[in-house]
Amino acid sequence: xxxxxxxxxxxxxxxxxxxxxxxxxxxxxxxxxxxxxxxxxxxxxxxxxxxxxxxxxxxxxxxxxxxxxxxxxxxxxxxxxxxxxxxxxxxxxxxxxxxxxxxxxxxxxxxxxxxxxxxxxxxxxxxxxxxxxxxxxxxxxxxxxxxxxxxxxxxxxxxxxxxxxxxxxxxxxxxxxxxxxxxxxxxxxxxxxxxxxxxxxxxxxxxxxxxxxxxxxxxxxxxxxxxxxxxxxxxxxxxxxxxxxxxxxxxxxxxxxxxxxxxxxxxxxxxxxxxxxxxxxxxxxxxxxxxxxxxxxxxxxxxxxxxxxxxxxxxxxxxxxxxxxxxxxxxxxxxxxxxxxxxxxxxxxxxxxxxxxxxxxxxxxxxxxxxxxxxxxxxxxxxxxxxxxxxxxxxxxxxxxxxxxxxxxxxxxxxxxxxxxxxxxxxxxxxxxxxxxxxxxxxxxxxxxxxxxxxxxxxxxxxxxxxxxxxxxxxxxxxxxxxxxxxxxxxxxxxxxxxxxxxxxxxxxxxxxxxxxxxxxxxxxxxxxxxxxxxxxxxxxxxxxxxxxxxxxxxxxxxxxxxxxxxxxxxxxxxxxxxxxxxxxxxxxxxxxxxxxxxxxxxxxxxxxxxxxxxxxxxxxxxxxxxxxxxxxxxxxxxxxxxxxxxxxxxxxxxxxxxxxxxxxxxxxxxxxxxxxxxxxxxxxxxxxxxxxxxxxxxxxxxxxxxxxxxxxxxxxxxxxxxxxxxxxxxxxxxxxxxxxxxxxxxxxxxxxx
Amino acid sequence: xxxxxxxxxxxxxxxxxxxxxxxxxxxxxxxxxxxxxxxxxxxxxxxxxxxxxxxxxxxxxxxxxxxxxxxxxxxxxxxxxxxxxxxxxxxxxxxxxxxxxxxxxxxxxxxxxxxxxxxxxxxxxxxxxxxxxxxxxxxxxxxxx
Numbered sequence: 001x002x003x004x005x006x007x008x009x010x011x012x013x014x015x016x017x018x019x020x021x022x023x024x025x026x027x028x029x030x031x032x033x034x035x036x037x038x039x040x041x042x043x044x045x046x047x048x049x050x051x052x053x054x055x056x057x058x059x060x061x062x063x064x065x066x067x068x069x070x071x072x073x074x075x076x077x078x079x080x081x082x083x084x085x086x087x088x089x090x091x092x093x094x095x096x097x098x099x100x101x102x103x104x105x106x107x108x109x110x111x112x113x114x115x116x117x118x119x120x121x122x123x124x125x126x127x128x129x130x131x132x133x134x135x136x137x138x139x140x141x142x143x144x145x146x147x148x149x150x151x152x153x154x155x156x157x158x159x160x161x162x163x164x165x166x167x168x169x170x171x172x173x174x175x176x177x178x179x180x181x182x183x184x185x186x187x188x189x190x191x192x193x194x195x196x197x198x199x200x201x202x203x204x205x206x207x208x209x210x211x212x213x214x215x216x217x218x219x220x221x222x223x224x225x226x227x228x229x230x231x232x233x234x235x236x237x238x239x240x241x242x243x244x245x246x247x248x249x250x251x252x253x254x255x256x257x258x259x260x261x262x263x264x265x266x267x268x269x270x271x272x273x274x275x276x277x278x279x280x281x282x283x284x285x286x287x288x289x290x291x292x293x294x295x296x297x298x299x300x301x302x303x304x305x306x307x308x309x310x311x312x313x314x315x316x317x318x319x320x321x322x323x324x325x326x327x328x329x330x331x332x333x334x335x336x337x338x339x340x341x342x343x344x345x346x347x348x349x350x351x352x353x354x355x356x357x358x359x360x361x362x363x364x365x366x367x368x369x370x371x372x373x374x375x376x377x378x379x380x381x382x383x384x385x386x387x388x389x390x391x392x393x394x395x396x397x398x399x400x401x402x403x404x405x406x407x408x409x410x411x412x413x414x415x416x417x418x419x420x421x422x423x424x425x426x427x428x429x430x431x432x433x434x435x436x437x438x439x440x441x442x443x444x445x446x447x448x449x450x451x452x453x454x455x456x457x458x459x460x461x462x463x464x465x466x467x468x469x470x471x472x473x474x475x476x477x478x479x480x481x482x483x484x485x486x487x488x489x490x491x492x493x494x495x496x497x498x499x500x501x502x503x504x505x506x507x508x509x510x511x512x513x514x515x516x517x518x519x520x521x522x523x524x525x526x527x528x529x530x531x532x533x534x535x536x537x538x539x540x541x542x543x544x545x546x547x548x549x550x551x552x553x554x555x556x557x558x559x560x561x562x563x564x565x566x567x568x569x570x571x572x573x574x575x576x577x578x579x580x581x582x583x584x585x586x587x588x589x590x591x592x593x594x595x596x597x598x599x600x601x602x603x604x605x606x607x608x609x610x611x612x613x614x615x616x617x618x619x620x621x622x623x624x625x626x627x628x629x630x631x632x633x634x635x636x637x638x639x640x641x642x643x644x645x646x647x648x649x650x651x652x653x654x655x656x657x658x659x660x661x662x663x664x665x666x667x668x669x670x671x672x673x674x675x676x677x678x679x680x681x682x683x684x685x686x687x688x689x690x691x692x693x694x695x696x697x698x699x700x701x702x703x704x705x706x707x708x709x710x711x712x713x714x715x716x717x718x719x720x721x722x723x724x725x726x727x728x729x730x731x732x733x734x735x736x737x738x739x740x741x742x743x744x745x746x747x748x749x750x751x752x753x754x
Numbered sequence: 755x756x757x758x759x760x761x762x763x764x765x766x767x768x769x770x771x772x773x774x775x776x777x778x779x780x781x782x783x784x785x786x787x788x789x790x791x792x793x794x795x796x797x798x799x800x801x802x803x804x805x806x807x808x809x810x811x812x813x814x815x816x817x818x819x820x821x822x823x824x825x826x827x828x829x830x831x832x833x834x835x836x837x838x839x840x841x842x843x844x845x846x847x848x849x850x851x852x853x854x855x856x857x858x859x860x861x862x863x864x865x866x867x868x869x870x871x872x873x874x875x876x877x878x879x880x881x882x883x884x885x886x887x888x889x890x891x892x893x894x895x896x897x898x899x
Contacts, residue, residue: 548774575756588758592765595788599772604780611784614766618791622827625798626807626819630827637835641787648842649780652849660778660856673775681768688796689760698802702818706811709821717808717821722828733829740836747843750850 015098016080022105023076026069026112034062034458045122054118054180059458061115063314064243066455067321068111071235074434076104078329079227081430085336086225090141100140104231107133111236115243120169120179123247124162127204127240131158134237138224150220153522157217161207168200185250185465195255201248202258209241209295212268216519218292219276222284226332229284233291234324239317242298246313246463253305262303263389267396269296274403276513278410278499279506281342283331286411287324293404294320294367297382300400304385304393307460311470312381314459318452319378319445323366326438327411330360333431334415337424343411348420356432357416359439366442368408368492369401369485374445374452377472379488383481398484398491405492410499449473549676556683563686573693584624591617602661608645612638629718651748759799766792779845779855783838790834797827 033039040056057065083097110129117123132155139151173179175193188194210218218238222229232238245252245262252258273293280286298320301313333356340346350357366375379401386397445452449472460468475482499506514520577585594613601607615638623631649657705717714720722730766788773785801820808821849855852863 548771552771552774573756575758577755577758581755584755585758588762592762595762595766595769595791598784598788599769607781607784611787614788614791618795621795622798625801626805627798627824627827628807628809630798630824630831633828633831637831640835641838644839644842645780648846651846652855656849656853656855660780673772676775677768677772680771681764684767684792685760685764688763689757691796692756692760692800695802699818701822702803702805702808702820705821706808706818710812715810717811717818718824718828721821721825726825726829729829733833737832737836740840744839744843747840747847750847 013080015101016076019101019105020073020076020080023069023072023108026108027066027073030057030062030065030069030112033057034059034066034455038062040118042118045119050178051121052119052180053122055113055116056118057116058462059455059460060243060246060314060462063318063455063459064115064239065112067235067239067318068108068115071321071325071438072104072108072231074437075227075231075325075329076101077430078230078332078434079104079225081428082227082332082336083225090143092143100137100225100228103133103136103140104228107137107232107236111240114240118181120172120181120184123244124166124169127165127208127244128159128162130237130240131155131162134158134221134232137228137232138221140225140228141223144223146220147223150217150223154217154221156526157214157522158204158208161204161214164200165204168197168204171197171200181247188251188254190254194251195258198248198251198255199258199261202245202252202262205241205244206265206299207241208244209238209299210269210292211241211265211296211299212272212292213518215269215272215292216517216522219280219285219288222282222288226284226328226335229287230325230328230332233288234328235321238291238295239321242295242302242313242317245299245302246310246459249302249305249310249463250465252302259303259305262299263393264303266296266298266300266303267400269293269299270396270400270403271296272513274400274407275506276510277407278403278495278502279510281344283334283341283343283346283411283415284328286343286407287327287331290367290404290407290411291324293400294324297400300393300397301382301385302463304389306385306388307464307466307468308381308385308388310460310464311456311468312378312385314463315381315453315456315470315472316378318456319366319374319442322438322441322445323363323373323375326363326435326442327360327367329431329435329438330356330363330415333427333435334424336431337427338422340422343414345421346415347418348416349424350416352420352424353416353432356435359432359436360416361412362439362442363435364408364412366446368405369488371474372443372446374442374449376446376474376485377449377453379485380472380481381470383484387480387484394484398488401485401488402491402495405488406495406499409492409496549672552680553676556680559687560679560683563683563690571693572689575692584621587617587621587624591621604649604657604661605646608642608649611645612642615641627718629716755799759795763792763795763799766795777857779848779857780842782857783841783845786841787834787838790830790837794827794830794834797823797830 034057038057038059040054042052042054045051045053079100083100084094087094087096107130110126110133114123114126114130117126135151135155137151138154139148141147169179171193172184172188175191175197176184176187178184178187207214218233221233224232252262270293273289273291273296277286277289277293280289294316298313298316301309301316303309304312333353334346334349335341337353338346338349362373366373366378369375369379382401383394383397386394453470453472457468457470460470591614594610594617598607598610598614601610615634619631619634619638622634705721708725709715709717709720712720712724714724770785770788770792773781773788776782776785801823803818803820805817805819808818808824811818845855848860852860854860854863
């Protein structure tokens, strides 16, 4: 039906347009806010806990928010061309595209909230929202088992570490009675508690940024559609980790050991990511390892700390996000055009796709830190910060940069140089020009660097909690940074030349890492937990009655122990029985007798009638307790109950009920049931008796309600309470009844359909 | 009266639990009705004053029954009614899909179903999808295509 597909088409285009518009609006807001010098919102959230919805658009928020929203615009445009192809390849409906847009916008919004939040609890909420959105996005191909497992892995690694972060936040709250960041920065002093709390938060941040040893989720997350990778795994999700480190950096800087820890993790990630990127063959896999390594740089610089470390880190994030998302999109376009997903199957595309080749060359050059791109300055700042920390750090920095140079060159030359492997199909322009635009930004940043440096400087000022000097320019002299850059290029070329020799050992490293690395620990623990839950399920859930007894008996025993060990002398009061209470006593006795009698009959009809007898006896008791409203309702309900039970029995064939009635229950089982019932009855009685003995009779409550009912112009106090004082409750209650009735009628209507 | 109320409530609750442990679904529902009756009586009996019905009394009259617990009990009664109706509807639909209201019989059927399903879906069992062997894991790493 062409008409229907066309309207679907329009709906999908509208959702794509909406997503792009959202991202554009967010970028404009953040850019405007940053240029205007910042803005903030601060409204109470939960005043009793001193929680505020405090958002502040400072330099750090401007940097990460602009990256998320700005790159978001380009990625959303790219996705509008990529995702229909992706869905068509898998034979799925185009309507599913809207789901992707919704999840991407959710991600964008939670990312913007995260960057601006000034309260740690608020920050945690957005942090988890990004994890949920990324789970939806990575698992977009939900029929694909790998995609589902990868989404689950990303969710578990980031969400479980987020719990550590929450513990850290609560520790800070207990220590300083606040979760507002500006207040914390003002009052926090070095102490073991603060170090432990900040360390826990840092673990969550490192897991989110896919740093060693939590790096394994990121390559697996490449099961996501390429636009998702381009967005989450370059500019947003992964950046959230280093964002958090930057946000709480004033607290981290209180403890030199924490800074050293960041330094170690950063260098380890640089090395692991770099070596694995050199070994990897899949295009997106290579980029994922490269991301691990690149964020390793940022973590290293945050570990160096101080003014120059902060400056280098924020500039690095900016330059890397622009270039890396361009590269992810390049990989997606190459796959869309040729169907190839690994370096093995690509090559020689420069002639067929010259524009893409040039644009991605600029992005590759930026990450490899060649001059005339914004990337050159990121390494200049990096080397400068490393030099300040000492010779060892500087040497390691050069080695890391050399690895980066080598795998980036390998990526680009593997795709665009060499002998052509596959003839590319023509692709939509929307698959190319977002890459070209990003490449343009990267090149402009290589010449007119001032606006980019300004953004990074403001972000660094927030990280460093003080003014930061960040000036970048080309210096044509033999200063240390320039020499280090030259050394990195030379070493990188050397590594590239030696790679064929190293190939076998690189492959081995990757295989050993997969087999014995942290991913294995993840798998083992997940399988173990699964097995435990299966076993519990088998033991507990198979038999409803065993489960009921398993809840009731321990509860009764625990309460009985509690009652036994509570000093109770004189606290149980028997209470007066007046002559006027005789009818009530008699009614209650009938009620108790009827309740015991319910357990006896075999036939279902007798069961229903005895049950009604209990109900009507209770209704009588209510009327003798001077509660006419309750008694009236109870009579009504008991009448309906009696009809309902009889009606339900009429719906079932008699032989089923008869069979059930004649079923012999094993004697030992009856004994067990009687013991459980008696135990629970006795304990209930004790607890209720204790509760009734506690408050003194007091007329003030009734009196106050009489006065209030007068004010409400009502004569019947109970009605006034229900309809006026607790009107909203009653409304909800009526809704519950209505919903239950709808449920009953649907359950009964099921037969009609069957 | 305190002790008397407590005794009756204990008997109601105990009888309810006894029925709850029966294999017959309808007896389970009856047990829940008894337990909610016990709860209602607890609410009613926990009033701070007993006396005249709180209808049409003037403020200052000291011999009025506590209206608050009466309002609470009313609410509880109605909700309990809705829940029981839903439980009865569920029991009927259980009978319709399984042709039995016997919990022992139902769990036997469920166990048999599970065995049959496992036999049928062993290669792609959703529930155990994390139990993949290490060989599959490695294979995934090697072949991203």
